[in-house]
Amino acid sequence: MITFEDVVKVYPGGATAVDHLSLELPTGKMTVLVGPSGCGKTTSLRMINRMVTPTSGRVLIDGRDVAGQDEALLRRGIGYVIQHAGLFPHRTVLDNVATVPLLLGETRRTARAKALELLERVGLSAGFAKRYPAQLSGGQQQRVGVARALAADPPIMLMDEPFSAVDPVVRAQLHAEFLRLQQDLGKTIAMVTHDIDEAIKLGDHVAVFRAGGHLAQFATPRDLLAHPADDFVADFVGRDRGLRSLSFDTASDLPVKPVDGLELDEAGRPLGWPGPDGLRETGGVFTKEDSLRVVTDLAIRSPVGIAVRVGPDGAADGLVSHHDIADYLASRRS
């Protein structure tokens, strides 16, 4: 666990960058620090690995003040990923990743073998190993940056806007890969972003900062969306952010119930819901490829609160109510 205990940072001649921050980042989870530009996110992140020293207050890792720890030893346990990856331009991809194991005393052979394994983990085949960073796309460079940060197998990872330099499509791929990786690795991660959608998608917890280095709210994404602490957070999160966040995921894993009570034609296609005044339209149907937002919208608009799923032939093959969707969303968070 990483603990900020009443931490203040005032840069020389500057305003207060971080103002009485108290925060706990749980072990094995990803905490995202989010907020508008200049609100102290990066400063807070860098106090964890002692790149920045607090003016007052303490930062502790598993109860031990980082201030008293040997800097080199401390940083060995803390991977660091930044925007544009920050790779060594004159070293190959393989050597970029192998640098840390080499520094830690591994033989060149073992370090390189480890680097290759890590590159594969982040989705880069051996073919990339001999290239130089400039010969990679932005997304590939970010992957190398993540592999390099993982090379010492640090229990903690600090990530400063790691995905913001790539286009939205690549970013979405990196998000998906990163979530898979984290599921396997269970690192304690602190990530900075200014993008609330990214924070909600990736974070187990989200810390929303406001100008002047104040922590406005620390909550799970679900709580943040459901119960913003004040007008600032509500505004920052946006009124429809809850629904919008559902656009990120498809309904492929959403459990459905057997089709029951729905009027069908001979081919099994939905005709409508029987009611006292005849059939009521379903208001549309969804497939496994549709987003959870589409399904939720259908369930809400449905005259009976139930969305109808169809297969490739248009035949109804499952039903889901908005209660089922809420249960499913809750189970994904736990």
Ligand SMILES: Nc1ncnc2c1ncn2[C@@H]1O[C@H](COP(=O)(O)OP(=O)(O)OP(=O)(O)O)[C@@H](O)[C@H]1O
């Ligand atoms: N080395 C420094 N010297 C003086 N002031 C600094 C220094 N680094 C940051 N600041 C100031 O501290 C405040 C917080 O900066 P910080 O980089 O932590 O914010 P941030 O939320 O990460 O911003 P951004 O999203 O723009 O990166 C800003 O007002 C910034 O100008």
